[in-house]
Amino acid sequence: xxxxxxxxxxxxxxxxxxxxxxxxxxxxxxxxxxxxxxxxxxxxxxxxxxxxxxxxxxxxxxxxxxxxxxxxxxxxxxxxxxxxxxxxxxxxxxxxxxxxxxxxxxxxxxxxxxxxxxxxxxxxxxxxxxxxxxxxxxxxxxxxxxxxxxxxxxxxxxxxxxxxxxxxxxxxxxxxxxxxxxxxxxxxxxxxxxxxxxxxxxxxxxxxxxxxxxxxxxxxxxxxxxxxxxxxxxxxxxxxxxxxxxxxxxxxxxxxxxxxxxxxxxxxxxxxxxxxxxxxxxxxxxxxxxxxxxxxxxxxxxxxxxxxxxxxxxxxxxxxxxxxxxxxxxxxxxxxxxxxxxxxxxxxxxxxxxxxxxxxxxxxxx
Numbered sequence: 001x002x003x004x005x006x007x008x009x010x011x012x013x014x015x016x017x018x019x020x021x022x023x024x025x026x027x028x029x030x031x032x033x034x035x036x037x038x039x040x041x042x043x044x045x046x047x048x049x050x051x052x053x054x055x056x057x058x059x060x061x062x063x064x065x066x067x068x069x070x071x072x073x074x075x076x077x078x079x080x081x082x083x084x085x086x087x088x089x090x091x092x093x094x095x096x097x098x099x100x101x102x103x104x105x106x107x108x109x110x111x112x113x114x115x116x117x118x119x120x121x122x123x124x125x126x127x128x129x130x131x132x133x134x135x136x137x138x139x140x141x142x143x144x145x146x147x148x149x150x151x152x153x154x155x156x157x158x159x160x161x162x163x164x165x166x167x168x169x170x171x172x173x174x175x176x177x178x179x180x181x182x183x184x185x186x187x188x189x190x191x192x193x194x195x196x197x198x199x200x201x202x203x204x205x206x207x208x209x210x211x212x213x214x215x216x217x218x219x220x221x222x223x224x225x226x227x228x229x230x231x232x233x234x235x236x237x238x239x240x241x242x243x244x245x246x247x248x249x250x251x252x253x254x255x256x257x258x259x260x261x262x263x264x265x266x267x268x269x270x271x272x273x274x275x276x277x278x279x280x281x282x283x284x285x286x287x288x289x290x291x292x293x294x295x296x297x298x299x300x301x302x303x304x305x306x307x308x309x310x311x312x313x314x315x316x317x318x319x320x321x322x323x324x325x326x327x328x329x330x331x332x333x334x335x336x337x338x339x340x341x342x343x344x345x346x347x348x349x350x351x352x353x354x355x356x357x358x359x360x361x362x363x364x365x366x
Contacts (some may be wrong), residue, residue, distance in 0.1 A: 004105050007031070007116075012099075021046070021219060024077065025259045027059070028053065028058065029051055029054050029057060029059055030057045030058070030062035030063075031056065031062075032056070033055045034050060034057055035055060035136045044109075044356075045064060047061070047063035047068075048061050048062055048065060071229055086096065088271075090243075090245070090288070090291040091240070091243045091244045091245075091282070091287075092159065092244045092245050092291070095205070095244060095282060097139045098278070098282065099281075100203070100279060101275055101276070101279065102198075102200050102275070102279065103197040104190060104197055104198035104199075104200060104269045104270060105190070105197055105198075106191070106192075106193055106194055106195075106198070107156070107157055108188075109157045109159065109191070109193070109194070111131065111192045111193065112158050112161065112192075115123055115162065116136075117136070119134060119135060119136075119162060119196055120135075120136050121133055122134055122170040124211050124214035125207065125210055125211075127195075128189055128194055128195050128207075129193075129194040129195040129216075130207060130210075131186070131187050131192070132184050132185065132186040132187070132211050132214065132215075133158070133161075133184065133185050133283065134183070134184045134215065135177045135182050135308075137220040138180070138220065143220060143222040143352075144180060144182050144220055144222060145222055145225035145226075145349065146183070146184065146215050146219075146221045146222070146225065147173075147176050147182070147183060147184070147226070147227040147228065147348065148185075148212050148215055148228050148231050148248075149173040149176070149183060149185055149225070149234075149324060150186075150228070150229070150230030150234030151171065151185070151230075151231065151234050152171060152231040152233050152234050153230075153233060153267075154191070154268060155188065155204050155230070155237055156188040156189065156190050156198055157187060157191035158186075158191065159190050161173075161185045167338045168334060169335065169337070170338045171334075175338070175342045175345040176341065176344075176345045176348070177345075178345070179346055179349040181345055181349050182215070182218070182220065182221050186207070186211040188207040188208070189207055191339075198269065200269065200270045200283065201237055201240060201260055201283040202283060205237070205240050205241050205244050208237065208238070208241045208246065209241060209245075209247065212226055212246055212247045212248055215245045216247050224249060225249055225348070225351075226249060226269075227250050227252065227348065228242070228246070228248040228250075228252070229251070229254070229344075230253060231337060232254070232256075232307075232333065233252040233263065234254075235253040235254040235255045235258065236253070236257050236285060238251050238252070239253040239285045240283065240285055240288075242292050242296040243285060243288035243289065243291045244288075244291075249295075250294055250295040250296065250297070251292075251294060251296040251297065252296075252297045253296065253299065254297060254299045254307075254337060254340070255300045255301075255307045255336075256285060256307070256311075256314065257307055258286035258314055258317075259280065259283075259285075259286060260272070260276075260283045261273075261280060284313065286313070286314060289317055289318035289320055289323060290315065290318060292320055292322045292323055293322055293336060294322060295322055297326050297358070297359060298311055298314055298323065298325050299311075299326040299336065299340055299359075300327060300328065301327075301328050301331030301332040301333055301336035302328060302330070302331070303329075303331060303332040304332060305332055305333050305334075306332045306333030306334075306336075308327065311325065314325075324357050325361070326340070326359060326361050326364075327340075327361055328364045329366075330366065331364075340364075343357055344361060355364065
């Protein structure tokens with residue numbers, strides 16, 4: 001894009017101007033001169049016009065963009081007001097005593113065998129045959145932060161979860177174990193040949209909570225610094241766990257959706273259109289955001305492919321101060337994992353200031 005290039009004489013004049021703006025400059029410009037190519041490109045991407053006389057963001061274009069952004073925010077707030085669901089009971093209370101009709105037979109995917117130096121096998125629920133894999137005790141007699149990670153896709157089952165992927169799609173969450181954070185992956189009911197049938201985002205909430213409780217009791221784990229993270233379907237499940245409550249100090253939900261009706265029937269393996277409405281509601285995060293009590297981060301790349309529209313809708317539905325929205329520019333549904341997980345792992349490994357969010361969108365502004 002070359003429309004911002006100025007003739008040499010104008011560039012020379014711009015460089016020789018007094019840095020203190022004169023009244024005409026102040027009337028025509030917003031902010032200081034914009035001379036670097038990166039800053040110009042950023043201005044163009046935001047919809048601003050470069051004033052050719054002063055080499056600055058044109059004030060009229062700045063005011064227009066601000067008005068448009070304010071109008072969009074008002075529209076989002078109006079939609080949120082119209083759609084917001086008022087709940088008198090928490091998701092945990094609504095789930096209590098409910099018997100789901102969904103029961104999907106287990107898959108026969110074999111149990112994975114990760115390298116022993118990376119992960120050790122644990123049985124966290126003997127009755128259902130549910131297994132977890134946890135990074136070993138480092139042997140330093142200390143108690144360490146820990147995170148339970150829920151994979152995307154078939155989040156009930158585990159496959160090769162320990163091999164690093166490329167930066168543009170690294171779903172291994174290995175940044176945590178490399179930073180010294182204890183890392184757990186857990187099978188959920190119906191996965192890897194476990195005994196119980198799948199319940200599709202319902203009983204699995206209890207499995208995740210049970211796995212988190214087991215992780216917190218390991219002698220080398222700090223029970224006050226056990227976190228939960230998940231990606232895609234795993235992000236949706238992590239968000240449901242945050243809404244139902246569990247033994248976690250914080251939750252990181254990458255790319256969740258408002259309602260599991262968004263997922264194709266082939267993925268969830270259940271037809272909720274034929275079931276009572278409550279079956280879907282108890283599995284849909286959009287209804288229970290106000291019930292969240294621990295810091296919960298909704299994270300998604302702003303580029304396609306991804307669920308950025310879902311992130312916007314979820315964030316418009318709540319004013320819960322425990323919910324933080326982290327849209328990440330320059331990344332999609334998959335590349336966001338490497339960037340954000342490395343930043344999170346570094347914070348979790350050394351502890352963090354509880355007076356500020358663990359992670360925020362401003363960290364990734366380019």
